[in-house]
Structure formats: C-alpha cells, structure tokens
Amino acid sequence: MASPDLTPKRPDPDALLALARADRPGRLKIFLGAAPGVGKTYAMLAAAQRLKAEGHPPVVGLVETHGRKETVALTEGLEILPRRPVAYRGQFLEEFDLDAALARRPALLIVDELAHTNADGSRHPKRWQDVQELLDAGIDVWTALNIQHLESLADVVAQITGVQVRETVPDAILQTAQDVVLVDIPPDELIARLKAGKIYLPQTAARATENFFNRGNLTALRELALRRTADRVEDQMTQILRQKAIEGPWGASERLMVCVGPDGSGEKLVRLAARQAASLNASWIAVSLARPGAPHGPDSLDLAESLGAEVQRLTSTDFAADLLRLARRENVTQILLGQRGRALSRALLALTEDIPVMVVPLGSLPRRLDLSALTAPGLVLDLGLAALVTGLGVAVGTGLDALMELPNLSMVFLLGVLAASALRGARSASLAAGLSFLAYNFFFIEPVHTLTIAKPHELFALLIFLAVALLTGSLTARIRAQVQTAVAQTRAIEAQAGFSRKLAVASTEEDVLWAAVTQVHALMGSTAILLVPEGPDLIARAAWPPDELTDPAERTAARWALEKAEAAGWRTGTLPNIRFRFEPLRTPGRVVGVLGFEPRDPSEPLSPEDETQLSATIEQAALALDRALLVREAVKAAALEENEKIRDALLTSLSHDLRTPLAAILGSVTTLQARGGLAAGQALDLLQTIGQEAGRLNRFVGNLMEMSRIDQGALKMRRDWVDVGDAVRDAVERCGKTHPGRVTRISLAPDLRFIRGDQDLLAQVIFNLADNAHKYADEGEVAIHARNEGDQVVISVTDEGPGIKPVDLERVFEKFYRGGGTDRRKAGTGLGLSICRGLVQAMGGTIEAQSPAIRRRGTRMVVRLPAAELPEEA
Structure with a gap:
C-alpha cells in the first residue's frame, strides 16, 4: 500500500496571480438575463432597496425604467444623479454623466444597460468602458446585461434569432466581474409579460412576438445564459481550489x-x-x-x-x-x-x-468573384506596361521574322511577361500574358491577322505558352514581392538601429525626447508630440513639426493615457474621434511620458508593419527616457547628498570653531571682571588672548563670506596691474602679526613680471597659504618663493610639516575638508585652501599641492598665474 503524500501543497501561482489582478479597487456585479424583459433592472433596484433598508443606500447613476410603474416605484428614496444632455442630429439625448459620478464618488453606483453605445463626443464610445473607469476609481458598480450582447455569442445569436446584434460587450467584462446574478423566467411567462404590455407598447409587442420573442428563440437564449453562468461558476470554483492548493483531477493546460x-x-x-x-x-x-x-x-x-x-x-x-x-x-x-x-x-x-x-464548418460562405485586383490603384499603369511589352514583343518578333525564319517566337513575348512581372508584379504579368497570347496568335500563327488557329499543334503550343507565361510571371512576381518585403524589413531594421544609436548616445532627457519625436514623425509622416509629467501638469516638451495641444479633448486623452497606462484618442476606446492617438511610455515601474501622433489617413487603421515599428519605437523611447530620468534623479540625489555633507560640515565647524574662541574670550573677560586686582602682566595676557581669539573669529567669518561670494559668482575681480612682490610682502607682514615669533622666509626673482588681477585678493591667497603652512610646520620655517617660468609667474609656499598623503593632495581644496586631522584647532575650518583655489581660478591661474616637498616631508603649494606684458611707453 502506497504511503500518503504528506508534502505540503502549494497554491497554484497562476491562480494567485489571477486573484491579484481581480482585486481591483472597485467591485463589479452584473445582473445577467437571457432577453429583454426578464426583470434584470427590477431585480437590481430591489436589491438596492434592501441595501438602503440596511443603511447602505446606493446611488443611481442611470436606470432605464422604460416607463414600467413597478420599476419606477423601486427608484423612490434613492439618490439619482442628473443625466448629461448631448446634442445629436438636431435633438438632445440624455446620457450617463461619468464626470458627475466620479465627482460624487459613491461607495456603490447603479449603471444600467452595460452594452449601450454612447453618443458621439463622449469620453468613451461604450458604456462598459465608463464602468471600467468607475471601477478603477474605486467605485463599486451594479449593472445589467443580456446574454446576446456578449461579443463571442453575437454570431450565434444572429443565427438563432435572425437579428444582428450591434452593441456588444467583451467577454472579459463578464469574466472579471466579482458577482454575476442570473435573472431568469420561463419563456412562456416572458411572452405573457410581453403581450400584457409590460415590456413594449402593444404594436411593438406584436412584432416582437413574431420575430425575436418566440418560444424557440427564448429557449435557446435561456440555455446560452444558463450555460455561460454555469461556466463562470465552475471557473470561480476552480480558481478557489487552486488558490487553496486543493488537489483535483486537473488536466494538462490546453x-x-x-x-x-x-x-x-x-x-x-x-x-x-x-x-x-x-x-x-x-x-x-x-x-x-x-x-x-x-x-x-x-x-x-x-x-x-x-x-x-x-x-x-x-x-x-x-x-x-x-x-x-x-x-x-x-x-x-x-x-x-x-x-x-x-x-x-x-x-x-x-x-x-x-x-x-x-x-x-462555418456554414455557407458564398464565393464571390474578387474584383479588387481590377479596382485597386495602379491598374492603368499595369495595363499600360502590359500593352507596352506586348507591343515591343510584336515589333521585335516582326523584325526577327523578316531577318530569319524562326520556328517559335513565343520566347520574345515570354521575356516581356517576365519584365512586366519584375517591374509591376503579378497583375501586370497576368495582363501581359493575356495580351501576348492574343498578339502571338494574331500576328504570328497561321492564318495571320485572325484569332483562328488552323493547325491543332499550334493551339497546343499556344496554350502551353499561356500556362508558362502565367506561371513564370507569378513566380517572378512572388520573388519581387519577397524582395520588396525584405527591403522594407531591412529599412525598418535600419531605422530602428539608427534610432537605437541615437538613444544610446543621448546624454540628456531633452536628447531622448527629440530623438523620439523625430523618429515617430519620420515613421508616421505627420505631427508627433511628446509630453512628460512635471508635478501635477503634463507638459509638451518636444513636438515635430512644432505643435501644441489646444483642444481640451486632446489634453484629456493625453492625461488619460498617462494615468491609466493605456492608449487613448484616435481609434481607441477613449475619445476615439480626436486627431491624435496617445500612447503611454510604459516601463516596468511607471509611466514616464505620453507620445502622441497623427495618423497619415484618419479613415484607415495603421498597417501591421507601422504598428510593429511604432510599438518598438515607443518601448525604446520609454526605456531611454526612464534611464535619462534616473540619471537626472541620481545627479540630483548626489547634489543633495553633497549639500547635506556641506551642511553637516558647516554645522560642525560652527559648533566648534565659533564655540572654542568664544569660550576663550568669555573666560578671559570673566576673569578680568571677577579679579579687578590682577597684575599688569596677567591682565595683558588675558587681553592678548581676547585679541587673538577675536581675530580667529574674524578670519572664520571672513572665510565664510568669501566662500559664499565665490560659490554664488558674486566675486568681482579687478583687472589691475599687480606687482607680485608687493603682494608677497603684504601677506608676509600680515602673517608676522598673526604668528609672532615664527619665521617666514621670502625669495623673489629680481625680474619678476607683473600679472593682471586684484592685488588685495592675491595677497589674501598668499596669506591663507602661509597661515595654513605655519599651522602644520610645527616649529619649522615657511618659505615663499616667486619666479618667472615661461609666460607664467609661479608662487610657491613651502612648510616643513609632516606633509599630505598622496590621496589627499587634491581633496585638501574641497570645502570643509580637514585631512582627517584630530587637532581641529590646528586644522581650522577647512575653507582656506578652497578659497585660495576659487580666487586663483578667478584670476585665470591654477593651484596645486605637492608633498613631500623637502627632505621627504613638508608640503609645497604652487600657484601659477599668467604673466602680463606691460604697455610700451609712448
């Protein structure tokens, strides 16, 4: 005896996926009937009254009572939305107001007659599309439907009843409904209701009984409704069993x-x-x-x-x-x-x-004579070419016959048939074969200049010629068609490859947008426009030829394509009468834009080839635009991260570099105030401390202001003649006051050239470098050299400190960078070198750090500025 399988059963993934797809914001309930008059609307309103009695009243968006008193009575006490008047052929129709329903946003809305066709100018051509939008908005909907309006049953109903159903609903609507209520009555009872005038007026009821509402038709429709409802119940049960991993005799998937x-x-x-x-x-x-x-x-x-x-x-x-x-x-x-x-x-x-x-078997399908080849465009050209090659064949054959005696001239005409086939295709080849058949008989078969044939073997040869001509012409035409198809496919591939190359090198969002609209314009031969969301708005960022969406319906269709991620506009289910069709640029995670285009011929659908190329273009454009947006977002995120680092560094500097000197100043002031009898030397030391720390504060604030001016581009640089030696001496003099007792050695070339710039700012740069060098030089001296080097003036500031790590030689010029030092008092704010670089670059020069500088230690800061030629004296 086999042991039971104790392995845990897992739910069917496809069933779970179907459950997830069905779990949309709004729920759909369909009251399904076999025919008009079975009581679908009555049953729906009766259920609505029961809900109202329970304290959950639904809202009536639209109900067709057809003047039936019992049905009208069931609408009492329910909120009914006003209908939307629509002008149609000189009169006004009252249609369901979709926008009013969305604005009211009830928990449950009743919308009757699901298969109804909306009036021209409505957002959707069919009411079932209105219902889909309501469901997507999170509104539960109750509706009614007759079985004959299901799309897949339209031809069966026409065969049963002899009535062609014009208004249909996709089967998927019924399949995705969470609840289906079958409203059913026997055919005899329905016919009795019809005769009693409870469905149509008496004169209309009499005609309906003779045509649609007879017992056979109603029985067949009732069976269709029962079967379809039973199939749906079975589907629901199957899905539940699969979702719960309950085993059953599931067959292989068909x-x-x-x-x-x-x-x-x-x-x-x-x-x-x-x-x-x-x-x-x-x-x-x-x-x-x-x-x-x-x-x-x-x-x-x-x-x-x-x-x-x-x-x-x-x-x-x-x-x-x-x-x-x-x-x-x-x-x-x-x-x-x-x-x-x-x-x-x-x-x-x-x-x-x-x-x-x-x-x-599909029943009787009459074989009608296909005359499309005789009425298609280009018939005159095909006939003209056939007549031309036949005339040339007659001329060449007559010439050859006069020069020599040939047993068979049919090859001359066959050559003309091949030429016609290669140039124009099968129709021209067939016309050429027929004309050649007649011309060969008339001019070259005895008796000539008649269409009679004297010898039987000549007739046989002529028929063989006609068959060969038709066959070779057909084969040549097929080869020609294949070549044309291959050429068209090659061109399409080349166009897509060129578009891919453009997208590959597109570095910005703007480049992607313009590449996409020019590609679609070249494909469609008409206006293409690309819109991208910017906040709550949808902005046209690229169009070729330049165009704007001025029609409110066009803007509504574009917004629909963006929000619903489905096509809208021309030949779609949403606003199909406008000039544009809008396709969403979908990526796996979002819709990044909307591409709109005008068709070449609004009266004709796009060819399959155009649809394929358009789909490929849209997919590539969506991915490229998504990539460009991600790059932009990454750059923005990096900038925000850098700003965050700068903000943190600034706050850190403010918290330490302001607090430390302030603490020293406050301590000295407090000591002076508390001990008025201090010795003169002690008081002088405290005042000196106050002065030094106040100077530190002043330099810190000055550096912040200078850096802010550089970052904002507000730094105004003078272009005066600058004596570099004077700027060095000014900086050294200031450095002596800041670092008393420290040695700053200078060496200036005797022929030092002038530069064009701002002497005060150059002195500030040299002072910042010397000040920074003294902080890290320990007890060693700082050397400043200035010399000419080609067409540049080179200034170097060298210290004898521990030096800078190679990886930090460039980073020391970044704002708030302190080189990882632990002595924050010595390191300062991290702004000095960044300010130096900004000022040097403003004067057209460069600055770099070199380490080690001397005896395998120390740091050298090298400033290079363009030398200026003094004007010649008059």
Missing part, C-alpha cells in the same frame, strides 16, 4: 491556435475559437496569415484581441511549416482552421502527428 486569412470567415472563426477556449478554460492565439507583400486583415485580429486572444501576424510562403514551428514554440495543443483551409490542414497533418488540426 492552448488553442486559430488561423485567420483575409477572407470573410475570420470573425466567425474567431468567435467560435473564443467560445471553445472558454469552454476548455484554455488560452488561445489568433494568427493572421498573409503572403509576402499582401496585407493582413486587422478586423479579425482586433476582435480576437478584444475576446482575450494573444494576436500574432505571420507572413510566409510556407504556411504549414511556419505555423507548425510557431505552434510548437507556443505550446499549442489544438489548431483551428476554417473550412477553406482544408489544403493547409492536409499539409499540417503531413508534418505533425502530435497536434490535432480541426477544420471548422
């Missing part, structure tokens, strides 16, 4: 692939695949198939995406091999094809034994 082409069967096939995927709880992929050079059909793919499919486009010359390769890469377990894909299904079955291929 994954469907549906293949759609450019014919009219795509929408039916996509809806059927969506229903099958829902019944199997399977994910699915919709693949659009097209030959090189042929367009993909966007309508079926848009529908598939709205029904929850992953969409891919496949351009290939070998559909079977490429589809099978894609299926294996995506772990597909079933492939669905339409009834016109039997040849493809046979090719797939010949290549695989492990993936089932199903050909789905």
Whole structure:
C-alpha cells in the first residue's frame, strides 16, 4: 500500500496571480438575463432597496425604467444623479454623466444597460468602458446585461434569432466581474409579460412576438445564459481550489491556435475559437496569415484581441511549416482552421502527428468573384506596361521574322511577361500574358491577322505558352514581392538601429525626447508630440513639426493615457474621434511620458508593419527616457547628498570653531571682571588672548563670506596691474602679526613680471597659504618663493610639516575638508585652501599641492598665474 503524500501543497501561482489582478479597487456585479424583459433592472433596484433598508443606500447613476410603474416605484428614496444632455442630429439625448459620478464618488453606483453605445463626443464610445473607469476609481458598480450582447455569442445569436446584434460587450467584462446574478423566467411567462404590455407598447409587442420573442428563440437564449453562468461558476470554483492548493483531477493546460486569412470567415472563426477556449478554460492565439507583400486583415485580429486572444501576424510562403514551428514554440495543443483551409490542414497533418488540426464548418460562405485586383490603384499603369511589352514583343518578333525564319517566337513575348512581372508584379504579368497570347496568335500563327488557329499543334503550343507565361510571371512576381518585403524589413531594421544609436548616445532627457519625436514623425509622416509629467501638469516638451495641444479633448486623452497606462484618442476606446492617438511610455515601474501622433489617413487603421515599428519605437523611447530620468534623479540625489555633507560640515565647524574662541574670550573677560586686582602682566595676557581669539573669529567669518561670494559668482575681480612682490610682502607682514615669533622666509626673482588681477585678493591667497603652512610646520620655517617660468609667474609656499598623503593632495581644496586631522584647532575650518583655489581660478591661474616637498616631508603649494606684458611707453 502506497504511503500518503504528506508534502505540503502549494497554491497554484497562476491562480494567485489571477486573484491579484481581480482585486481591483472597485467591485463589479452584473445582473445577467437571457432577453429583454426578464426583470434584470427590477431585480437590481430591489436589491438596492434592501441595501438602503440596511443603511447602505446606493446611488443611481442611470436606470432605464422604460416607463414600467413597478420599476419606477423601486427608484423612490434613492439618490439619482442628473443625466448629461448631448446634442445629436438636431435633438438632445440624455446620457450617463461619468464626470458627475466620479465627482460624487459613491461607495456603490447603479449603471444600467452595460452594452449601450454612447453618443458621439463622449469620453468613451461604450458604456462598459465608463464602468471600467468607475471601477478603477474605486467605485463599486451594479449593472445589467443580456446574454446576446456578449461579443463571442453575437454570431450565434444572429443565427438563432435572425437579428444582428450591434452593441456588444467583451467577454472579459463578464469574466472579471466579482458577482454575476442570473435573472431568469420561463419563456412562456416572458411572452405573457410581453403581450400584457409590460415590456413594449402593444404594436411593438406584436412584432416582437413574431420575430425575436418566440418560444424557440427564448429557449435557446435561456440555455446560452444558463450555460455561460454555469461556466463562470465552475471557473470561480476552480480558481478557489487552486488558490487553496486543493488537489483535483486537473488536466494538462490546453492552448488553442486559430488561423485567420483575409477572407470573410475570420470573425466567425474567431468567435467560435473564443467560445471553445472558454469552454476548455484554455488560452488561445489568433494568427493572421498573409503572403509576402499582401496585407493582413486587422478586423479579425482586433476582435480576437478584444475576446482575450494573444494576436500574432505571420507572413510566409510556407504556411504549414511556419505555423507548425510557431505552434510548437507556443505550446499549442489544438489548431483551428476554417473550412477553406482544408489544403493547409492536409499539409499540417503531413508534418505533425502530435497536434490535432480541426477544420471548422462555418456554414455557407458564398464565393464571390474578387474584383479588387481590377479596382485597386495602379491598374492603368499595369495595363499600360502590359500593352507596352506586348507591343515591343510584336515589333521585335516582326523584325526577327523578316531577318530569319524562326520556328517559335513565343520566347520574345515570354521575356516581356517576365519584365512586366519584375517591374509591376503579378497583375501586370497576368495582363501581359493575356495580351501576348492574343498578339502571338494574331500576328504570328497561321492564318495571320485572325484569332483562328488552323493547325491543332499550334493551339497546343499556344496554350502551353499561356500556362508558362502565367506561371513564370507569378513566380517572378512572388520573388519581387519577397524582395520588396525584405527591403522594407531591412529599412525598418535600419531605422530602428539608427534610432537605437541615437538613444544610446543621448546624454540628456531633452536628447531622448527629440530623438523620439523625430523618429515617430519620420515613421508616421505627420505631427508627433511628446509630453512628460512635471508635478501635477503634463507638459509638451518636444513636438515635430512644432505643435501644441489646444483642444481640451486632446489634453484629456493625453492625461488619460498617462494615468491609466493605456492608449487613448484616435481609434481607441477613449475619445476615439480626436486627431491624435496617445500612447503611454510604459516601463516596468511607471509611466514616464505620453507620445502622441497623427495618423497619415484618419479613415484607415495603421498597417501591421507601422504598428510593429511604432510599438518598438515607443518601448525604446520609454526605456531611454526612464534611464535619462534616473540619471537626472541620481545627479540630483548626489547634489543633495553633497549639500547635506556641506551642511553637516558647516554645522560642525560652527559648533566648534565659533564655540572654542568664544569660550576663550568669555573666560578671559570673566576673569578680568571677577579679579579687578590682577597684575599688569596677567591682565595683558588675558587681553592678548581676547585679541587673538577675536581675530580667529574674524578670519572664520571672513572665510565664510568669501566662500559664499565665490560659490554664488558674486566675486568681482579687478583687472589691475599687480606687482607680485608687493603682494608677497603684504601677506608676509600680515602673517608676522598673526604668528609672532615664527619665521617666514621670502625669495623673489629680481625680474619678476607683473600679472593682471586684484592685488588685495592675491595677497589674501598668499596669506591663507602661509597661515595654513605655519599651522602644520610645527616649529619649522615657511618659505615663499616667486619666479618667472615661461609666460607664467609661479608662487610657491613651502612648510616643513609632516606633509599630505598622496590621496589627499587634491581633496585638501574641497570645502570643509580637514585631512582627517584630530587637532581641529590646528586644522581650522577647512575653507582656506578652497578659497585660495576659487580666487586663483578667478584670476585665470591654477593651484596645486605637492608633498613631500623637502627632505621627504613638508608640503609645497604652487600657484601659477599668467604673466602680463606691460604697455610700451609712448
């Protein structure tokens, strides 16, 4: 007997992820019915009255009572938001006011008729999109829906009832609802309600009973509603079991692939695949198939995406091999094809034994004659080229026939067919083959100048010529299309590579913005604009050609794209009638901006190639802009950190360097005041201490003020003739007063040149260096030398102290840097050398520290200033 498995069971990660996605701010409850009149709105308002009685009254955003007294009575006592009047075709309609609901922000809002289409000019074309915005805002919503309005069931309902459903809701809305309440009554009771005038007016009810509201239709719709509700309950139970790690007979995960082409069967096939995927709880992929050079059909793919499919486009010359390769890469377990894909299904079955291929019957699909090739642009050029090459073939053939006797001139015409195919494609080749067939018969087959053929073998040869011409023309056209596709792809890759290079070298946010808008402008051929958030505002930072968003609807769409991280504007679900489409620049952590562009042709959707390039451009721009913003934030953080260090150093200096001399001054003053009978020598010593410490305070404050002037650029430098020797002597004289008894030796070159600058500031620099040297020279002397060196005047200040570590030779010029010394009195404030560098640089010179200086110790500060030429005397 096998021992039980005691290993702890872990919850299913996919189930937990689905739970996290479903845990949105607002909760959605749908009252689902099989048909109008079953009592969805009544049941919803009855539940609202029960909540009101419990002390939690909901707010009515919109309810359609259709004049039914029982339904109207249930709205009494409930707060009802006013509707928004909208002008439409000369009259005013009353629509749900989304902005008023968001401003009121109730805990629970009732919004009836989920599948309703909003009037033109509304923010969203569909009411279910209004409901999604309410949910995202954290508002719970109750709504009502009939089963025939589900997107995947639209064609089934049309087949059952004969009525085409125009207003549909994506199945994902029903799947993501936290609660679904099925409102159901038997068909006979519903028909009785209809005849009693409780649903429509009597004349309308009579027509409805004959058409939509018959027993068969209502029974079929009731079954659809019951099945879909049961499927959803099963899905919920499955998710709960997986989240709680309860074992069950879970099968392998199914994954469907549906293949759609450019014919009219795509929408039916996509809806059927969506229903099958829902019944199997399977994910699915919709693949659009097209030959090189042929367009993909966007309508079926848009529908598939709205029904929850992953969409891919496949351009290939070998559909079977490429589809099978894609299926294996995506772990597909079933492939669905339409009834016109039997040849493809046979090719797939010949290549695989492990993936089932199903050909789905889609009913009668009339094969209409495709006249698009005759009405497409460029027909005149194709026909003209075909006539030209045929005429040239006749001329060349006539000339050759006059010069020599050739058994067969068909090769001349075949050459023209190949030329037409290479220049214009398959249509021109087909026209050229047909004209060559007629011209060859008319001019070169006996009897000439007629379309009759005397000899049977000539007819056979002519037919062979036509077949060969069509075949070679078709092959050449296919090669031409493949070459054009390859060239287009190469250009797209080159464009993206060039854009990537621009982004790689873009060092600032501005560079990234302009690179992005110029790339999108080149791709779309129209205005591109890029907006970035700055505080509460969304600012247009780059546009090409220069443009501004002046339309309030455009600004609203851009703001929507930023806040909701989804596209808005042209051909989207939000404000689809404006001129721009706005795409959010999304990164894994945030939305860093919004890119807007105008389409080339607002009446046509973007081609798949343009969509692909646009998506790649947006992704690259988002990452590059995010990187630039991170760099800017890092620089700002580094500056703040540096400012914090300076602030801490300043506070430390203030707390010590002000307190120490103040303590000495206060102590001396207190002693003088308390002991009036001090000896003259003692009083003199105390007064001398007061003077020295006051001088220290004065120098400290002066250094702070000087540093502040340098940092703020407020230092005004004179450009006078400066005698460097006089500045050195002034500094040494001042140093003698500050450090009495200490030796400061000077050595000045006899031909010392003048400089242009400020003599007082130069003397300040030399004094700061000498003062700093005396602090670290212990009892040794300080030497100051000045000499000419090329076109510079070099001043050096050397001490005999312990010297500076090599790693600190540059750092000693930083503000508040003290070299790690523990003697803060000796080290000072750490501003002296920083002030020296600022003053020297203001005079156009440089300063550096050298250590060791003499006898493997000491420090030498070297100042280099540009020498000035004295003006010649007149």
